[in-house]
Amino acid sequence: LGRHRDDRRATGFEYNGVKFNQDNLNVFAGLCAVDNPEHVEMMLKALRDNGQVCTRMGAYKPRTNPYSFQGHGKSCLPWVFELAGRYGIKVIAMEITHDSHLVEIQEALRQTGNPTGVMLQIGTRNTQNFELLKIVGRQRELPVLLKRGFGITLEESLNAAEYLASEGNRNIVFGLRGMKTNMGDPHRNFVDFAHVPVVKRLTRMPVCIDPSHSVGSRDRAPDGMLDISHVTAQGVIAGANMVLVDFHPVPTKALVDGPQALLLEELPYFLEDIAIAREAY
Ligand code: PEP
Numbered sequence: 001l002g003r004h005r006d007d008r009r010a011t012g013f014e015y016n017g018v019k020f021n022q023d024n025l026n027v028f029a030g031l032c033a034v035d036n037p038e039h040v041e042m043m044l045k046a047l048r049d050n051g052q053v054c055t056r057m058g059a060y061k062p063r064t065n066p067y068s069f070q071g072h073g074k075s076c077l078p079w080v081f082e083l084a085g086r087y088g089i090k091v092i093a094m095e096i097t098h099d100s101h102l103v104e105i106q107e108a109l110r111q112t113g114n115p116t117g118v119m120l121q122i123g124t125r126n127t128q129n130f131e132l133l134k135i136v137g138r139q140r141e142l143p144v145l146l147k148r149g150f151g152i153t154l155e156e157s158l159n160a161a162e163y164l165a166s167e168g169n170r171n172i173v174f175g176l177r178g179m180k181t182n183m184g185d186p187h188r189n190f191v192d193f194a195h196v197p198v199v200k201r202l203t204r205m206p207v208c209i210d211p212s213h214s215v216g217s218r219d220r221a222p223d224g225m226l227d228i229s230h231v232t233a234q235g236v237i238a239g240a241n242m243v244l245v246d247f248h249p250v251p252t253k254a255l256v257d258g259p260q261a262l263l264l265e266e267l268p269y270f271l272e273d274i275a276i277a278r279e280a281y
Helices: 037-049 073-086 099-111 130-138 154-166 193-202 211-215 227-237 264-280
Strands: 013-015 018-020 026-030 054-056 091-095 117-122 144-147 172-176 207-209 242-246
Touching: 026 037, 026 091, 026 264, 037 054, 037 073, 037 264, 054 242, 073 091, 073 099, 099 117, 099 130, 117 130, 130 144, 130 154, 144 154, 154 172, 154 193, 172 193, 172 242, 193 207, 193 227, 207 227, 211 227, 211 242, 227 242, 227 264
Parallel strands: 026 054, 026 242, 054 091, 091 117, 117 144, 144 172, 172 207, 207 242
Antiparallel strands: 013 018
16 A cells, blocks of 8 residues: 555556546535435435536445444445446445455346446545454455544554555545544544644555544534534645535434434535635635
């Protein structure tokens, strides 16, 4: 991953027509958890209307509480992929928590004729699930978004990325999503986007920021601006290459993380804020 100074191999990769590197920026706005075709279609339509070709859609949800909604899993994959293809989506970031999910996604993509692409997301709870990393690293078909572990050192999370790379898959985006601290307010997690340039200096991986899981709430900051927009701007100005962000057409009906989902009407403004921040980078 370029952690050796004499490694001069080109940075970044292209997947399904979308470029991922340390110089550009892709936005992955979408549903934290797939719930029903109506909401998925509303989301996809908003993305298409705003010129977006990437999204996030959670089918397998790692939940802290076993009684919480765990995601529709395999059963939703065919219709999610078909709908995504219909709305021009090229890449869906989708978390997997088990190697069987990888097989299910690959099968569903094949069965539906590859209408879209999938970036496999390894969540913060699995950053050091080394056996999962090795299996995901052994396939080269799908790129990987590896989230930083929320309670381990940066070095340990970067080593986790090496598990993917050492097995052969170097198409990795490294994700910052906030760290657990005992500091409490104002955010659910300590926003760690100051590490964007650090990771870019230490490795050749494009860096993703996840303002939704960092902040954990859509509530407005005292000056009337969205907190999620604030921290997104910080990350983009720091040089982020990907933004993973939760939206929902009706957040009160979202089955996972509704309070942090932005509204579809906010999408154009959110994208505009990103464009302004990007100019400042
Ligand atoms: C998510 O992106 O849906 C998620 C659960 O993120 P994290 O692993 O960062 O908590």
